[in-house]
Every structure is written in structure tokens, then in C-alpha cells.
Amino acid sequence: MAPTSESTVVKRGNYGIKLTKYEYKHGKYVKYWWSYKHNSPEKFLIIFVEVKHHKKYVAKKEWTKKYGNYKGHGKTDLHAIRGKPGKYVIRIVKYDDHDYVYDESKPFWYKDYDYKDDYDDEYDDEYDDKYDDY
Secondary structure (H helix, E strand, O other), X not given: OOOOOOOOOOEOOOOOOEEEEEEEEOOOEEEEEXXXXXXXXXXXXXXXXXXXXXXEEEEEEEEOOOOOOOEEEEEEEOHHHOOOOEEEEEEEEEOOEEEEEEEEOOOEEEOHHHOOXXXXXXXXXXXXXXXXXX
């Protein structure tokens, strides 16, 4: 049996939406940054994909051009995968087709006991203030 890749991601046409950076904070959230081109679609989804079984969980809807300057950023909590520990990637996918993949992160491990229900509001305000003019 030939070795297979951990991911079965198949990138579709290049609309220029690219995941430029992401940060997983154990038990709290995932922050992500993207870049886009003039012909990029207006909106897309951020989804969590469980690597082993390829199950998909929608995390957040995003608007590509909400910040201008061909860059964007966002943050999502882990409610979508709560109670589902495993190895995950985040994907940027077409809004109405979860199999139409624009880009994908490297895998990270989510452990359910890491989950924190007390979301750090002070940090959120600091994050929002820092990136309002991004």
C-alpha cells in the first residue's frame, strides 16, 4: 500500500485567496490572516477539517474585501469542534461549496480538555483595537 498524504485537499481555480498565517491558541481560538486579488470572490468560509475522517465543521463566514488593501484577518472560537478532539486543519473554502478549497493550514491538535468556555474578553478587545485599521 502506497503512503498517502495526511490531507486530501484539492485546490480548485486560483482566485487568489491565500491563507498567509494562522495561530492556534490551545483551547481558546484560531486567528488567521489572508490575502486576496482583485478577482477574488466577495465571501468565503473558514472551516475546520478533521484530518483522519475528513469531517468538516463550519467555523465562520468571512467577507474577502472588508479591510481593503488586499489583506484580511479574522478570529474564531472553537465551538464548532467542541467535544471532537483530534488533528485538524483550517481551510478557506468557497461559500457555497465546502469541497472548493482555496487554501489550507498545516495540521494542529485539538484536545477537548484544552477547551476553555471562559473566553478572554479583555484579549478580544485588545485584538480588535490592534487590527481595526489593518
